[in-house]
Amino acid sequence: MEKVRVYNFAAGPSCLPLAVLLKAQKELLNYEGTGMSVMEMSHRSPVFSKIIHHAENACRKLLHIPDDYAVLFLQGGASTQFSMVPLNLMNKNKKADYIITGNFSNIATTEAKKYGDVHVAYDGTVNHFIHIPTQDELSLSADADYVHYCANNTIYGTQWHYVPDTHGVPLVADVSSCIASEPIDVTKFALLYAGAQKNLSPAGLTIVIMRKDMAGHEQSITPLMLSYQRMIDKESMYNTPPCFQIYMFSLMMDWLLEQGGVEEMAKRNKEKADLLYHTLEQYPVYRLHAEKDSRSTMNVTFRTGDEKLDALFVEEAKKEGLVNLKGHRLTGGMRASLYNAMDIDGVKTLCTFVEKFAREYGGQSHVQG
Amino acid sequence: MEKVRVYNFAAGPSCLPLAVLLKAQKELLNYEGTGMSVMEMSHRSPVFSKIIHHAENACRKLLHIPDDYAVLFLQGGASTQFSMVPLNLMNKNKKADYIITGNFSNIATTEAKKYGDVHVAYDGTVNHFIHIPTQDELSLSADADYVHYCANNTIYGTQWHYVPDTHGVPLVADVSSCIASEPIDVTKFALLYAGAQKNLSPAGLTIVIMRKDMAGHEQSITPLMLSYQRMIDKESMYNTPPCFQIYMFSLMMDWLLEQGGVEEMAKRNKEKADLLYHTLEQYPVYRLHAEKDSRSTMNVTFRTGDEKLDALFVEEAKKEGLVNLKGHRLTGGMRASLYNAMDIDGVKTLCTFVEKFAREYGGQSHVQG
Numbered sequence: 001m002e003k004v005r006v007y008n009f010a011a012g013p014s015c016l017p018l019a020v021l022l023k024a025q026k027e028l029l030n031y032e033g034t035g036m037s038v039m040e041m042s043h044r045s046p047v048f049s050k051i052i053h054h055a056e057n058a059c060r061k062l063l064h065i066p067d068d069y070a071v072l073f074l075q076g077g078a079s080t081q082f083s084m085v086p087l088n089l090m091n092k093n094k095k096a097d098y099i100i101t102g103n104f105s106n107i108a109t110t111e112a113k114k115y116g117d118v119h120v121a122y123d124g125t126v127n128h129f130i131h132i133p134t135q136d137e138l139s140l141s142a143d144a145d146y147v148h149y150c151a152n153n154t155i156y157g158t159q160w161h162y163v164p165d166t167h168g169v170p171l172v173a174d175v176s177s178c179i180a181s182e183p184i185d186v187t188k189f190a191l192l193y194a195g196a197q198k199n200l201s202p203a204g205l206t207i208v209i210m211r212k213d214m215a216g217h218e219q220s221i222t223p224l225m226l227s228y229q230r231m232i233d234k235e236s237m238y239n240t241p242p243c244f245q246i247y248m249f250s251l252m253m254d255w256l257l258e259q260g261g262v263e264e265m266a267k268r269n270k271e272k273a274d275l276l277y278h279t280l281e282q283y284p285v286y287r288l289h290a291e292k293d294s295r296s297t298m299n300v301t302f303r304t305g306d307e308k309l310d311a312l313f314v315e316e317a318k319k320e321g322l323v324n325l326k327g328h329r330l331t332g333g334m335r336a337s338l339y340n341a342m343d344i345d346g347v348k349t350l351c352t353f354v355e356k357f358a359r360e361y362g363g364q365s366h367v368q369g
Numbered sequence: 370m371e372k373v374r375v376y377n378f379a380a381g382p383s384c385l386p387l388a389v390l391l392k393a394q395k396e397l398l399n400y401e402g403t404g405m406s407v408m409e410m411s412h413r414s415p416v417f418s419k420i421i422h423h424a425e426n427a428c429r430k431l432l433h434i435p436d437d438y439a440v441l442f443l444q445g446g447a448s449t450q451f452s453m454v455p456l457n458l459m460n461k462n463k464k465a466d467y468i469i470t471g472n473f474s475n476i477a478t479t480e481a482k483k484y485g486d487v488h489v490a491y492d493g494t495v496n497h498f499i500h501i502p503t504q505d506e507l508s509l510s511a512d513a514d515y516v517h518y519c520a521n522n523t524i525y526g527t528q529w530h531y532v533p534d535t536h537g538v539p540l541v542a543d544v545s546s547c548i549a550s551e552p553i554d555v556t557k558f559a560l561l562y563a564g565a566q567k568n569l570s571p572a573g574l575t576i577v578i579m580r581k582d583m584a585g586h587e588q589s590i591t592p593l594m595l596s597y598q599r600m601i602d603k604e605s606m607y608n609t610p611p612c613f614q615i616y617m618f619s620l621m622m623d624w625l626l627e628q629g630g631v632e633e634m635a636k637r638n639k640e641k642a643d644l645l646y647h648t649l650e651q652y653p654v655y656r657l658h659a660e661k662d663s664r665s666t667m668n669v670t671f672r673t674g675d676e677k678l679d680a681l682f683v684e685e686a687k688k689e690g691l692v693n694l695k696g697h698r699l700t701g702g703m704r705a706s707l708y709n710a711m712d713i714d715g716v717k718t719l720c721t722f723v724e725k726f727a728r729e730y731g732g733q734s735h736v737q738g
Contacts, residue, residue, distance in 0.1 A: 006404030025397040035375030039571035075444040079608040083592030202408035204611030223452030239448040242573030
């Protein structure tokens with residue numbers, strides 16, 4: 001393989017495993033002797049039918065999804081789920097609890113207010129989203145139709161390391177940036193959703209995993225494509241789905257299972273994150289954004305405290321083939337996203353750079369200073 | 370190039386030009402020296418920004434789109450537009466006229482009723498959608514917020530060969546299966562939309578071309594991702610767009626411009642359709658579904674009148690590398706879709722087969738009988 005590929009730390013869309021890309025490249029003009037690309041196939045054809053069923057079954061196997069849960073392949077990203085969730089699930093008391101731990105859970109909260117009463121069970125705005133609330137910090141309602149939270153905050157680099165106890169109220173989680181990065185007990189959730197462009201596939205695919213009995217009670221104003229029940233009934237093919245992404249997703253599922261599943265991924269992801277956090281902690285020039293207990297395994301956010309130095313870090317890193325390390329405009333600084341497809345070599349190379357940069361521009365190390 | 374590729378007459382997703390697929394394949398692991406695939410790129414990166422702007426500009430050039438029109442890259446297919454159009458455009462009298470000429474315009478009509486008063490200006494259900502209404506057959510309202518129609522009916526193989534006169538009422542058209550197949554006077558429309566998986570790109574991308582002043586007045590219940598104004602303001606990137614499809618779309622725009630634009634495509638498409646219709650007309654075994662004046666250039670629908678013979682036709686054609694000729698379940702029989710990427714050689718090969726099959730199974734020809 002050409003050594004021109006970079007280490008891509010983008011927050012999403014993000015790097016894909018080379019093995020997956022190579023397979024896609026090889027099959028691009030002629031998928032399994034059909035004489036056509038997956039991009040050219042009728043979504044109703046037996047060959048595509050096999051692809052989408054394989055994608056679903058492999059996903060069920062990978063995440064240990066029980067039969068009373070549906071797996072849906074949708075479009076529109078997590079932002080469409082911000083509307084789809086309340087339109088479908090605010091159907092008894094028309095009330096829901098929202099936990100705000102970052103930009104996207106904040107937008108989800110605002111959106112839900114269009115369709116019912118929203119109670120904010122926690123709001124981390126005041127502390128710049130450096131903190132994930134403990135169970136005791138949550139003010140949950142007994143009569144909410146559901147509780148919504150975002151399990152990993154891509155922008156701020158914080159992550160929930162426990163599943164909140166809602167005392168029987170259905171739990172909904174946005175897992176866009178942590179799905180398939182570690183084992184998850186699906187049965188604790190009424191609905192999980194994820195924009196797939198971080199850990200699972202190229203952009204343009206949204207995964208929903210939901211208890212089937214949660215569907216079928218949508219508000220009458222629900223747009224036809226935003227009805228979970230319709231998508232369950234039509235096995236995600238009410239209309240033409242994003243076929244090529246579903247194919248890429250199925251290749252990713254195979255790759256993840258081959259690697260040892262989410263159990264193995266959790267080990268690797270912890271190793272990668274620990275290494276980077278530990279390295280950053282050695283040098284006073286780096287300040288970590290998130291509180292230690294709230295740190296994300298997926299997105300490591302840090303800064304030097306000097307915007308020019310931050311820019312230099314990003315610039316110099318790029319020269320060494322370490323790209324997309326600039327932080328989101330809401331946090332500034334740097335961000336290294338360590339999704340499943342980022343291998344340990346990439347993180348080691350980044351750590352070497354982190355050390356070199358600190359020695360060159362950041363004064364003394366904690367350890368060696 | 371390997372001669373294993375088939376002639377693919379699928380109604381969508383459908384064949385793509387080999388040159389476009391080869392370019393995509395070549396760049397799949399390393400796009401223009403970036404060291405990554407387009408699938409791995411941040412949608413906020415300068416390199417992707419260049420791709421999406423090129424896609425838009427090339428589309429503007431190809432379809433001669435004036436500056437007071439927006440070009441949007443959305444998700445969810447035409448079926449999402451069935452909701453998005455009334456949610457955004459039923460905003461003055463909350464009334465709209467719908468013209469029903471097939472399955473999808475029928476669904477669009479039903480969906481619009483959720484959001485306002487719908488007047489059916491024509492309904493072709495009774496005659497099995499073999500006919501496109503003339504201007505005189507339309508019962509249009511003076512106080513409608515807009516008039517909606519579907520310019521090409523993929524399932525029935527009928528097509529409008531004129532733009533209806535709405536006496537100043539904004540005109541909205543679903544052009545999913547005929548966009549870029551011939552010149553179109555964009556200024557006659559308030560809004561055009563198309564699922565892109567037929568003439569423009571792989572599935573997962575929806576194109577909207579709209580007069581900018583039509584946006585900004587959506588109903589308060591509109592989901593955030595279904596607001597045209599938001600998508601105009603954010604240049605189609607409120608959230609992560611379907612990046613790879615936009616890239617494929619941009620390659621398709623380049624290819625179409627290289628071929629001579631929609632003017633040249635119109636010539637080729639007419640030649641292809643004329644050849645196939647003419648060949649089918651020679652043999653009494655074939656019955657054409659659509660009325661002569663309502664025939665589609667894009668989707669040719671026909672049958673033998675004998676379901677077993679239809680199945681044999683599809684089966685035998687497949688053996689000769691002519692695939693996806695089975696008609697939609699609503700019409701039965703056969704359907705050959707002749708989108709831009711289907712070349713004249715494919716149609717000639719099909720015509721040769723059509724003749725051979727008629728001689729073998731269909732009795733005498735009109736001409737030679």
